Amino acid sequence: MLEFEQLKQDILTLPDDAQRLVNDFVAFLKQRYPTHGQESHHVIDLDQEPFVGMWCDRSDMADSSAWVKQVRQQHWHR
Numbered sequence: 001m002l003e004f005e006q007l008k009q010d011i012l013t014l015p016d017d018a019q020r021l022v023n024d025f026v027a028f029l030k031q032r033y034p035t036h037g038q039e040s041h042h043v044i045d046l047d048q049e050p051f052v053g054m055w056c057d058r059s060d061m062a063d064s065s066a067w068v069k070q071v072r073q074q075h076w077h078r
Contacts, residue, residue, distance in 0.1 A: 061067045
């Protein structure tokens with residue numbers, strides 16, 4: 001723990017710009033080398049997302065498979 005305290009003191013004696021660089025570098029390293037306990041999986045409730053159902057009133061998309069097929073034919077088979 002003594003080394004950590006010395007490192008902390010060394011960082012605190014740096015100018016503010018250098019301290020921000022140290023902070024940014026540590027954040028980069030944490031992303032690059034995640035530890036097992038740090039990885040979190042955020043579960044998204046899609047029913048609550050605003051984009052779900054945004055085209056529900058479009059009559060041309062009642063059959064989404066047919067709509068995709070039609071769009072592909074229009075754009076890929078000219």
